Amino acid sequence: MNYFINVFNEKYGMKKRLDNSVYNCLVEYSWPGNVRELENLMERLVVTSINNIITIKDLPANIETGSTQTGDGMRLIPLRQTASGKCLHPLSFQLSGSAGTGG
Helix, strand or coil: CHHHHHHHHHHHCCCCEECHHHHHHHHHCCCCCHHHHHHHHHHHHHHHCCCCEECHHHCCHHHHCCCCECCCCEEECCCCECCCCCECCCCEEECCCCCCCCC
16 A cells, blocks of 8 residues: 555655554455555546545545445455465455346
């Protein structure tokens, strides 16, 4: 996170930093868009936040609430590691619509 903040601070001539509560929120978020989503968010926060300290209020609602629902009604489940150290594959499932009807 700090890497991207520093890159965009330099690019736009800013001196923004993340509040600790923002770090906690971003660590808990599942990042369905992976590192590209994180990079885009950091740029957006540097450019659009009014104060030099980026707070929870500056985060988009889906990240602030931890929602991972996509626009097409799918819910993304983050990759998790089991107690044995084996990784489980991420899953997605349809939240609405009937099975076998295509949605």
